[in-house]
Amino acid sequence: MTDKTLPYDEKKAIAALKGVTTATLTTILLKKGLRNVWVRGAKPIRTGQPRIVGRAFTLRFVPAREDLATPESWSSPISTRAAIEAMPEGCIAVVDAMGVTDAGIFGDILCARMVKRGVAALVSDGVVRDVQGVLATGLPVWCSGVAAPPSVAGLTFVNWQEPIACGGVAVFPDDLIVIDDDGAVLIPAKLVDEVVEQGIEQERLEGWIMGEVEKGTALPGLYPPNAENKARYEAFKEGK
Structure with a gap:
């Protein structure tokens, strides 16, 4: 269509x-x-x-x-x-x-x-x-x-x-x-275009969080991420 x-x-x-x-x-x-x-x-x-x-x-x-x-x-x-x-x-x-x-x-x-x-x-x-x-x-x-x-x-x-x-x-x-x-x-x-952009990012973030959970990371400060974990996630996105 x-x-x-x-x-x-x-x-x-x-x-x-x-x-x-x-x-x-x-x-x-x-x-x-x-x-x-x-x-x-x-x-x-x-x-x-x-x-x-x-x-x-x-x-x-x-x-x-x-x-x-x-x-x-x-x-x-x-x-x-x-x-x-x-x-x-x-x-x-x-x-x-x-x-x-x-x-x-x-x-x-x-x-x-x-x-x-x-x-x-x-x-x-x-x-x-x-x-x-x-x-x-x-x-x-x-x-x-x-x-x-x-x-x-x-x-x-x-x-x-x-x-x-x-x-x-x-x-x-x-x-x-x-x-x-x-x-x-x-x-x-x-709202579609805005939701699409945010949805892609949210799925990427939650995928990273799930990976951290599987490594044994505790949930407080991880889900939702605090400032430290946000920085770690941004580094992950940049491939660092």
Whole structure:
């Protein structure tokens, strides 16, 4: 995906953040005053999924209303099917399912189409259905679990590419999403370049600290480092 209107360097950010854990990112964002960036309920559907970084493509459900939440709605111009056809390559689909866990938002066919379109991953506070088929598509999924009933059993799909609330987190289109075994973390678009720089440095520092721990160094003054250990770390960076 390329977009000159983005406030961050997308290719650089994605490449760099693949080496930064979501745990590190939450700490960096906390220091900036952002405490609510971890999507509640979004867990990896299988172990061993890689860390994935991508631009958020948002989808929104509201509570089911009987005249709207019908199987016929799947053929509507405003449907999950239409939304998938609008997803650009490399995006992460972030779905506001209101935390509903008894209606599967996507199944194997929709996930298979997302794979064909080059979608990087699916993140939701809801659940998926046809789980064996979903797993077979190879689409990386972070969600709250699985359920057999279709989405219209509990939800009405209303739109895509607008601000949503997913797992209690406000997500805007083009925010950056990072997902790994610890879950899904949002980086506001305007903060991406700054967070990338700090994330790379924090991972380097923590790698050095871990090395010191393995040598038997005590934690006080090391984590976080005092002035003496900061000097030692700077010397390490300079190769001294």
